[in-house]
Amino acid sequence: MNHMFARLSLLGVAAALAALGTAHAADLKKGEDLVNQGGCIACHGAGLDKPVSPTYPIIAGQPESYLFHAMQQYQAKHQTPLYGRDNPIMAGMVARFDTQQLHDIAAYVSSLKSPLYEPDKARDPRP
Ligand code: HEC
Structure with missing residues (x-):
């Protein structure tokens, strides 16, 4: 019985992971439309690489997962004060x-061109 339960749970985890993958x-x-409307x-700045203030970050061309988690952290501030980035401007923008x-x-x-760096394609393991 326990075995069966363990196997069913594993199947459930596999299904959940597959769903996450497609979602x-x-x-x-x-993304382009949301940025334009947002x-x-x-x-x-135009191209997202010319911030209007030197204290605002250049976001164009930064790693995708970094940008995603940065935006999630601005949102998370609403849910818990212990996790997340506390920035009222960006919290409002991504809410x-x-x-x-x-x-x-x-x-x-x-995907946008960045003035920050040129990725070294020779060392990039991705296809
Ligand atoms: C009113 C000005 C303003 C607008 C409009 C704005 N941002 Fe920001 N953004 C900022 C500021 C200021 C920061 C730095 C906040 C901090 O110190 O955490 C920032 C930070 C970010 C970061 C984190 C960058 C990093 O290097 O960690 C991302 C990602 C981002 N913005 C995306 C967006 C997106 C996407 C939009 C449009 C939906 C947007 N921003 C609109 C002012 C703005």
Whole structure:
């Protein structure tokens, strides 16, 4: 009986992971639309690489997972004071987006050309 239960739980975990995998496929075009509608260029600049203030970050071309987690952390501040980034401006900017939209935005912003660095393609293990 215990064996059966363990096997069923494993199946459940596998199914959940498979569902996560498909749900997280990011859509660049949707990300672009959300960025345009979201008014992000007002502060991060056209191309998201020319912030209007030197104290605002360049977000274009930063790693996708970094951008995604940064935005999630601005949202998380509402849920728990112990986790997350405490920034009233960005908390307001990302409050309306769901997880899938954050993935779409992160993928699009990451795809933009950045003045920060040129990725070393020869050392990049990704295809
Ligand atoms: C009113 C100005 C303003 C607007 C509009 C704005 N941002 Fe920001 N953004 C900031 C500031 C200021 C920070 C730095 C906050 C901090 O210190 O954590 C920031 C930080 C970020 C970061 C984290 C960057 C890093 O290097 O950690 C991301 C990602 C981001 N913004 C995405 C967006 C997106 C996407 C939009 C549009 C939906 C947007 N921002 C709109 C001002 C703005």
